[in-house]
Each structure stands twice: as structure tokens, then as C-alpha cells.
Amino acid sequence: MTSGTGEAGRTSGESGGTADSAGGRDENAVSRFVERFAAEMTEAGMQRMAARVFAALLADDDASMTSADLGRQLQISPAAVSGAINYLTQVRMVGRERDPGSRRDRYRLHDEIWYATFANRDQVLTRWERTLRDGARSLGEDTPAGARLAETAEFFEFMQAELVGVLDRWSESRKTSG
Template sequence: MTENDPVSAEPARDPGQGPGRDDDRVARFVEHFAAQLVGAGMPSMAARVFASILSSDSGSMTSAELSERLKVSPAGVSGAVKYLSQQHMVTRQREPGSRRERYVVHGWQWYEALTNREAVLKRWTEALREGVASLGADSAAGERLAETLMFFEFVDRELGDLMARWEVYRRSRPQP
């Protein structure tokens, strides 16, 4: 066990998050994972909020908790949560007896996000079909759109099959 080895280092206890949590190590993970999400096209604040909620033991946080943890304004959190909700990455839940909302990630958020993408792919293929018809399949632009259409039709078919295989795989594995 070495000081430079983050995996084997003995983490400090974080009483708010359960035994064995090291706040600094978790913060580094949140920023690193958020950077990966930003690199894939997610807005920066949404990526930080998502990574923070995902890394919380409860899988849920309030706006105030997110603001405090990320050292950002509630308005920044609000915009990020709106984006994440639209992408089916988080859900909102009211705290019983309170006006406060908790923002929640579930184990299936990736499934939901990809399922949402499937609907987008269907809309894109419809628009591309119209584009090919408008431009003419024999024109250079029409050929380019037809190739794009073919790609999205392929991805749409494969995504459906992939999601079905995921469900079989998930059910066959022991739950953590």
C-alpha cells in the first residue's frame, strides 16, 4: 500500500456517506468522470451534477447538497438537472412532507438514456428519408444523405437487439 496508489490507500471515513469514504478521492472521481462525459458531449455542469449524484451512496441529492458539494450556484444545478431530466439521466422526487425535490439516478438510467436515443434515431431516419426524396437519390447530396440514412437504420435495428440482449444478460447476473 503506497501513498501514490489510490486504489490501495486507506480512505478516511466520511460520516455523511458511509464507512470508508474519502471525500477528496470521491471529488477527484466526480471531476474525472465528469470530464469524460463532457468529452462525449454532455454540458459541463450537467456532467458534474450527474457524477455527483451517481457517486452518492443514496443515489439522490437535493439542489442544496449539490450546490454545496460542487461549490456552484443553485441556478447552475437547476439548469443541469433540467438537462439531465430531459435526457432521462435523473428523475425528480419530492421529499415527503416537504417542497424540496431530490434528484435521483437509478441503475437503469443508461438504459433509459439509450432508449430515448432510439426515439431520436427514428425521427432522424424519417427526416433523412424526406431529404433523400427532396434532393434526389442520384445527386451527390442525395447519395450522402442515403448513406447517412442507411447508417442510422442499421444503428436503430442494432440498438433494439442490443437492449434485448442487455436485459437477458442483466437478469442472468447476480445482483450486487
């Protein structure tokens, strides 16, 4: 593995972007991508630092970096890295691991990150649907609030069914193209 400060002298995270004239990575292009994608994720509701850390890992060839790597690349404090990693591990977008013999944690994107992320959302939708249906019954399904909760539960039930189908089709497409 060449993450961290590797034999080639690159630090993890110096990946993505366009090749420069010497055949290496254009670090400015990498940085622009990381910040642009992080801004898109922040706009969608993710915490800003978590989005930046996630985008940096996504742009890394090994999808794995240490806290020091992330801090250097993103020019953020260890505390900011820690907060972002805590959030990303909690929502199961990133895992912690250690290289044999090392005391440093490495943070790695899970394989099939998008599939896993949306599959986890399927479980969330199921729980929300159940809770909303209970709420509709508690409030009275014939009340405006109860009807609103029931309609929201129906929406989540629909989304869950659609998401299951989408994930199944994605999995099949990966088998045939891989």
C-alpha cells in the same frame, strides 16, 4: 433514506471513492472521480455542469440529492445546479421527486439509467432516420447531398437494429445474473 444531511452526519454525495482508515469515504477520491467522469462526458458532448451533476448523482449511494447537496458538493451556484438539472431532466437522465412532507425537490438518477438512456436514443435514431430519408427524397437521391442523406439514414437504421439487439442482450444478462 440517508441522503441529504442524514442521521450519520454525512451529506448526500459523500459516497464513492475509497475508504479511509476510519472506514469512511475519501471525499477527495470521490471528488476526483466526479470531475474525471464529468470531463469524459463533457468530451463526449454533454454540457459541463450537467456532466458534473450527473457524475455526482452517479457517485452517491442513494443516487439522489437536493439542489443544496449538489451545490455544496460541487461548489456551484443554485443557478448552475438548476440549469444542469433542467438539461438532465429534459434528456430523461434524472427525475425530480419529493420526500413526503418536504417542499424540497430531490433529483434522482433513473433506475437502469444506461439502458433507459440508450433506449431513448433508439427512438431518436428512428426519428432521424425517417427525417433523413425524407430529406434524401426531397433533395433527390441521385444528387450528392441526397446520396449523403440516404447513406446517413442507412447508418442510423443499422445502428438502431444493432442497438435493439444490444439492449435485448443486456436485459437478458441482467435477468440471469440478478
